[in-house]
Amino acid sequence: MPSVTYIEFNGSAHTVEVPVGTSLMRGAVENNIAGIDADCGGECACATCHVYVDAAWLDRTGLPEPGSQEETMLSFAAAAQPNSRLTCQIRMREELAGIVLRMPEGQH
Amino acid sequence: MDATVNVEAREDAYSRPLDSIDVSVPELYQDDVYQPYFERLRREDPVHYCADSKFGPYWSVTRYKDIMKVAVNHQVFSSKWELGGVRLEDQVQGYERPSFIQMDEPDHGQRRMTVSPVVAPANLQRMEGMIRERTAHVLDALPRDRTFNWVQEVSIELTSRMLATLFDWPLEDRHRLMFWSDVTVCHVDTPDAPVHSEAERWTELQKMATAMKALWDERAKSNAPRFDLISMLAHSEATRNIDFRELLATCSLLIVGGNDTTRNSMSGGVWGLSQFSEQYQKLRQNPELVPSLVPEIIRWHTPVLHLRRTALADFELSGKTIKKGDKVAMWFVSGNRDDDAIVDPHDLIVDRPRAREHISFGFGVHRCVGNRLAELQLRVLWEEILKRELEIEVVDRPKYLRSNLIHGVRELPVQIH
Numbered sequence: 462m463p464s465v466t467y468i469e470f471n472g473s474a475h476t477v478e479v480p481v482g483t484s485l486m487r488g489a490v491e492n493n494i495a496g497i498d499a500d501c502g503g504e505c506a507c508a509t510c511h512v513y514v515d516a517a518w519l520d521r522t523g524l525p526e527p528g529s530q531e532e533t534m535l536s537f538a539a540a541a542q543p544n545s546r547l548t549c550q551i552r553m554r555e556e557l558a559g560i561v562l563r564m565p566e567g568q569h
Numbered sequence: 570m571d572a573t574v575n576v577e578a579r580e581d582a583y584s585r586p587l588d589s590i591d592v593s594v595p596e597l598y599q600d601d602v603y604q605p606y607f608e609r610l611r612r613e614d615p616v617h618y619c620a621d622s623k624f625g626p627y628w629s630v631t632r633y634k635d636i637m638k639v640a641v642n643h644q645v646f647s648s649k650w651e652l653g654g655v656r657l658e659d660q661v662q663g664y665e666r667p668s669f670i671q672m673d674e675p676d677h678g679q680r681r682m683t684v685s686p687v688v689a690p691a692n693l694q695r696m697e698g699m700i701r702e703r704t705a706h707v708l709d710a711l712p713r714d715r716t717f718n719w720v721q722e723v724s725i726e727l728t729s730r731m732l733a734t735l736f737d738w739p740l741e742d743r744h745r746l747m748f749w750s751d752v753t754v755c756h757v758d759t760p761d762a763p764v765h766s767e768a769e770r771w772t773e774l775q776k777m778a779t780a781m782k783a784l785w786d787e788r789a790k791s792n793a794p795r796f797d798l799i800s801m802l803a804h805s806e807a808t809r810n811i812d813f814r815e816l817l818a819t820c821s822l823l824i825v826g827g828n829d830t831t832r833n834s835m836s837g838g839v840w841g842l843s844q845f846s847e848q849y850q851k852l853r854q855n856p857e858l859v860p861s862l863v864p865e866i867i868r869w870h871t872p873v874l875h876l877r878r879t880a881l882a883d884f885e886l887s888g889k890t891i892k893k894g895d896k897v898a899m900w901f902v903s904g905n906r907d908d909d910a911i912v913d914p915h916d917l918i919v920d921r922p923r924a925r926e927h928i929s930f931g932f933g934v935h936r937c938v939g940n941r942l943a944e945l946q947l948r949v950l951w952e953e954i955l956k957r958e959l960e961i962e963v964v965d966r967p968k969y970l971r972s973n974l975i976h977g978v979r980e981l982p983v984q985i986h
Contacts, residue, residue: 500926504932534933536678539686565690567693568941
């Protein structure tokens with residue numbers, strides 16, 4: 462099963478296996494990884510599963526579609542950056558095996 | 570509450586014709602008898618049209634998933650004050666309050682982003698120590714073995730101090746902020762409301778705005794802006810030139826948002842745990858459950874009963890056609906008790922799995938901006954209660970506010986042992 466590394470704001474790294482087809486949000490929540498709140502349960506409606514995608518992976522995850530709900534929600538997130546994504550909107554695929562995601566200071 | 574729900578209300582909810590169910594009646598919340606009506610609507614008519622109410626015809630959206638659909642679709646479901654705003658009770662002509670909760674994009678977003686840093690994670694970390702100190706002080710001063718009103722002595726005391734800090738308002742004058750908060754949310758036809766007409770409400774809010782404007786003008790001159798709401802508004806590109814009416818509306822929104830909902834969750838949580846005493850015992854034995862208790866209290870109490878939208882186009886929702894121009898109420902208080910979305914929704918469960926997935930903060934672009942501050946205040950309160958091993962005994966049922974908007978607890982008599 463492909464793995465994902467989630468790095469908390471304090472630097473703690475957690476590498477876990479996430480099944481293909483599962484969202485990277487669920488991958489964090491089901492492994493009890495702190496720092497991904499996911500208040501809306503994956504509806505792209507709260508921006509509390511926000512991460513920064515490591516530069517090396519950004520061409521494979523891509524950025525939110527212009528005008529998409531994800532882009533709108535991210536525009537309200539605290540400390541959004543050009544490599545921000547909502548993990549509920551990225552599904553695991555083979556080509557993302559090993560992806561590195563960094564978390565913001567808090568989910569808001 | 571649910572265990573002892575008024576039998577007459579249940580009979581009434583299930584015996585009257587569906588189309589006569591009107592959940593906008595404020596007395597339903599004052600008398601704490603609303604749940605059977607929503608229970609029936611969720612089962613039999615989840616997107617419900619009420620043709621005739623005191624607030625005009627309106628739709629009620631009662632299921633979690635349908636509320637989510639309305640909340641995220643700000644392209645169709647407008648918040649604009651020009652169309653009536655975000656309460657079932659329309660804005661009265663001449664007394665409209667154009668705050669950003671009652672705007673659509675891009676106006677809403679620009680203004681929201683001006684104030685959101687005050688409640689962003691980095692600032693909350695800075696505030697936690699102060700919140701803890703105040704909470705400890707308030708709890709340590711409470712009487713023992715004597716009945717007192719938890720709402721007044723704890724909930725209002727703590728949230729009014731927080732609100733004064735957010736505005737950098739004189740702490741000794743914090744009761745005035747509480748008064749204006751009550752003025753903003755009340756139905757003016759409530760017999761013991763703080764004001765009794767829209768004109769009177771406006772007069773009081775003008776006094777508030779005049780006081781805020783004086784602080785604003787002073788802080789606008791400062792080259793080193795302070796980190797309070799007034800300074801942030803006075804220095805932001807999006808808000809520095811707003812007119813007096815918008816200043817009044819914005820301050821009024823931030824006063825209510827900054828205290829009222831947390832105040833009522835502080836009271837609702839004590840009441841809830843008294844109704845589920847085995848859960849309270851579990852919590853006392855496992856204080857590490859507080860981070861899951863906090864969202865569970867916010868769900869179970871649901872401090873904002875509804876928010877309203879106005880449809881900008883026809884929209885199909887669960888088999889009903891909402892017409893352009895129709896008023897639509899998202900009943901958070903019902904969505905949070907929807908057993909299609911939440912297991913055993915009437916129970917307060919201190920270690921509920923996925924407790925964060927409640928609908929009390931709304932969803933989409935208008936999602937509560939202060940939600941993390943609210944959670945922080947509640948977390949600290951319960952940590953400090955448990956640390957002191959306070960045994961809080963509720964000695965009578967709460968008295969609720971007459972409101973279809975705010976799930977307000979006015980009195981909660983308790984004793985501490």
